[in-house]
Amino acid sequence: MKFYSSEFSVQSRRRMEIIDVTDSVNEVIKRSGIKNGFANIWVPHTTAAIAVNEHDPDLWEDILATMDRLVPQKSSYRHNAKYSWTHGEQNAHAHILNCLIKPCVTLPIKDGQILMGLWQSILFIELDGPRLRTVQVYVVGE
Amino acid sequence: MKFYSSEFSVQSRRRMEIIDVTDSVNEVIKRSGIKNGFANIWVPHTTAAIAVNEHDPDLWEDILATMDRLVPQKSSYRHNAKYSWTHGEQNAHAHILNCLIKPCVTLPIKDGQILMGLWQSILFIELDGPRLRTVQVYVVGE
Amino acid sequence: MKFYSSEFSVQSRRRMEIIDVTDSVNEVIKRSGIKNGFANIWVPHTTAAIAVNEHDPDLWEDILATMDRLVPQKSSYRHNAKYSWTHGEQNAHAHILNCLIKPCVTLPIKDGQILMGLWQSILFIELDGPRLRTVQVYVVGE
Numbered sequence: 001m002k003f004y005s006s007e008f009s010v011q012s013r014r015r016m017e018i019i020d021v022t023d024s025v026n027e028v029i030k031r032s033g034i035k036n037g038f039a040n041i042w043v044p045h046t047t048a049a050i051a052v053n054e055h056d057p058d059l060w061e062d063i064l065a066t067m068d069r070l071v072p073q074k075s076s077y078r079h080n081a082k083y084s085w086t087h088g089e090q091n092a093h094a095h096i097l098n099c100l101i102k103p104c105v106t107l108p109i110k111d112g113q114i115l116m117g118l119w120q121s122i123l124f125i126e127l128d129g130p131r132l133r134t135v136q137v138y139v140v141g142e
Numbered sequence: 143m144k145f146y147s148s149e150f151s152v153q154s155r156r157r158m159e160i161i162d163v164t165d166s167v168n169e170v171i172k173r174s175g176i177k178n179g180f181a182n183i184w185v186p187h188t189t190a191a192i193a194v195n196e197h198d199p200d201l202w203e204d205i206l207a208t209m210d211r212l213v214p215q216k217s218s219y220r221h222n223a224k225y226s227w228t229h230g231e232q233n234a235h236a237h238i239l240n241c242l243i244k245p246c247v248t249l250p251i252k253d254g255q256i257l258m259g260l261w262q263s264i265l266f267i268e269l270d271g272p273r274l275r276t277v278q279v280y281v282v283g284e
Numbered sequence: 285m286k287f288y289s290s291e292f293s294v295q296s297r298r299r300m301e302i303i304d305v306t307d308s309v310n311e312v313i314k315r316s317g318i319k320n321g322f323a324n325i326w327v328p329h330t331t332a333a334i335a336v337n338e339h340d341p342d343l344w345e346d347i348l349a350t351m352d353r354l355v356p357q358k359s360s361y362r363h364n365a366k367y368s369w370t371h372g373e374q375n376a377h378a379h380i381l382n383c384l385i386k387p388c389v390t391l392p393i394k395d396g397q398i399l400m401g402l403w404q405s406i407l408f409i410e411l412d413g414p415r416l417r418t419v420q421v422y423v424v425g426e
Contacts (some may be wrong), residue, residue, distance in 0.1 A: 001143050001285050001426050002169025003320040018418055036145040037282055038182060038248075040322060040392045045402025046338045051241040058220035062234045063241055066213055078342035092339035093344045099335040099347055099385060101241060103404070105388045106248045108182045108280035109298075110147055115278055118358055120245070129201045136399055139323055140425065141282065142143050143285050178287040179424055180324060181389075193383040196330045200362035204376045205383055208355055243383060248390045248420035250324045252289055257420055259328025262387070283424065284285050 005051035007136045010131030012048075013055045016068065018060035019124045023137055025107075026114065027135035028137040039140015042104045044136060047094035049101035055121040065125075071096045094127035101125060109141060149278045153159035154190075154271030160202035161266045163277055167249075168256065168278040177254045179283015184246045186278060187234035189270035190263045191243035197263040209269075236269035243267060245256065251283060288316035288423045296332075296413030300352065303342035303408045305419055309391075310398065312421040319396045321425015326388045328420060331378035331412035341398040351411075355380045365419035378411035385409060393425060 002138030006028045010019055011039070021041075029039055036061040041050055074091045104124070116122075124135060145261075146169045152161055171181055182194055195201070215235045225231030247264070250257040258264075266277060290312045290357055294303055305325075321365070325334055337343070357377045367373030392399040400406075408419060 001321075003394070003425075005392070005399070009276045036178065038280075038322065039145075040390060040394055042399060044399070044404060046336075046401070046403045052188075052245055053237055053241055055259050056221060056224075059234060059237055062221050063221045063238050066238050070212060070354060077346045079340060079346050082342050092343060094339050095343055096347050096350045099337055099407075099409075102386065102389070102392075103245065103336055104389065105244070105246065106182060107246075108147070108184055108278070110145070110280065115184060115186070115280060116145070117188070120186060123241075125241075136392070138322075138394065138399060141145075168311055174336060179285075179320065180422075194330075194387055195379055195383055198366075200366050201376060204361045204363050205380050208380050244386065247386070248324060249386065249388075250289070250326055250420070252287070252422065257289070257326060257328070257422060260331070261330045262328060263397060265383075267383075283287075 002034055002142055004139045007134050010124050010133045010135055012126035012131055015129055016064045017126040017129055020055050020121050021124045022121045025122050025137055029109060030140055032139040034139045034141040037101050037109050039107045039109055040138045041134040044134055046098055047091050048133055049098050049103055049125040050105050051101055051123045052105055052120050053123055054119045067097050071141055107130040115138060143275055144176050144284060146176060146281045149276050151240055152192055152266050152275045154273055155269035157271055158206045159268040159271055162197050162263050163266045164263045167264050167279055171251060171281060174281040176281045176283040179251050182248045182280045184278040186276055188240055189233050190275055191240050191245055191267040192247050193243055193265045194247055194262050195265055196261045209239050233270040239269050285411050286318055286426055288318060291418050291420045294408050294417045294419055296415055297384040298343055300348045301410040302412055304405050305408045306405045309421055313393060313423055316423040318423045318425040322390045323391050323393055324422045325406060326420040328418055330382055332417055333382050334389050335385055335389055335407045335409055336389055336404050338403045351381050372408050375412040381411050389416055408422035408426050
């Protein structure tokens with residue numbers, strides 16, 4: 001049983017933004033030398049998330065617009081009121097969306113490849129950018 | 143450390159539909175011979191999802207009605223506009239719901255059984271049917 | 285390859301409530317003696333869920349208020365109508381939110397520690413309390 005962990009950075013440029021990180025994740029899995037097992041993709045943040053969906057920047061705008069409609073950035077949040085003195089903590093919407101979208105996904109690895117479908121990409125979802133973010137990849141297997 | 147992967151098909155009959163796949167998943171886990179470890183249930187699609195909840199077809203209608211209310215099939219989506227020439231790609235709602243519900247779940251396996259609660263079933267959620275779909279099961283353990 | 289499973293109880297006091305279970309999860313992981321691998325946190329219930337976010341009781345109120353706005357406790361649910369004779373089954377909202385938030389999370393363990401970020405805590409989300417609940421922890425690794 002082998003373990004391999006690595007991480008990479010993602011620089012977001014907008015308040016809410018989707019960034020395809022499939023290539024970076026695949027590089028870590030290749031570097032791990034692990035052929036069969038699981039990879040856990042983990043965002044160590046409470047205001048960003050991970051999803052798996054299509055690489056289509058138009059769709060990404062739809063996803064972000066829907067998230068913003070369901071959990072608006074501006075609303076009467078207690079978290080924001082408590083931290084009303086700091087611009088950086090006006091982000092309850094991002095915390096709430098993280099609880100829905102989740103900061104992680106566990107992927108099956110077979111013969112050195114992620115068992116993903118043709119249209120699936122690993123998407124980093126920035127919910128409170130722009131920020132420099134970290135994505136951790138933890139691979140367990142043989 | 144052993145690995146076992148298999149898949150099975152699911153034929154959906156409606157645009158949005160919930161289908162209980164617990165028995166099919168249990169069969170794969172039994173066939174794997176793995177007694178302790180994890181099973182990853184993975185839908186290699188971007189417009190279908192996996193949840194774990196009660197086997198109650200009435201509840202399933204409530205779940206689908208709520209999803210449809212939160213992320214309506216008909217709305218002004220960029221993804222749909224871009225592909226306005228094809229009926230098959232009027233499915234931004236399904237992509238967005240997949241980002242929320244997720245295409246996968248990782249289950250603990252102990253003594254050859256999924257450690258699920260009495261009322262928990264594994265539910266395949268079709269968001270853009272009817273289609274013939276695939277559910278992958280990847281088991282790692284001993 | 286080692287396996288260790290344990291569980292602990294959580295007593296909720298309100299209909300919807302967030303309870304930080306990070307310390308209890310950490311205790312199980314320490315007790316397991318497993319230094320590298322994965323831990324699966326599993327709620328064997330269909331009306332409670334698990335998230336990973338900040339330990340901020342004000343934020344928790346924002347999260348619960350948003351969930352209640354998106355999927356109201358009182359609405360015309362088939363599940364509730366079918367079980368109209370029992371107060372205990374007026375909980376379709378909780379089932380639906382469980383499908384969105386999920387009853388589980390898989391965490392990476394490295395050098396005996398969960399690879400979580402500084403602001404991340406493991407949050408048990410009660411959606412249909414008050415109830416005595418179980419949280420299962422299943423650790424696989426070496």
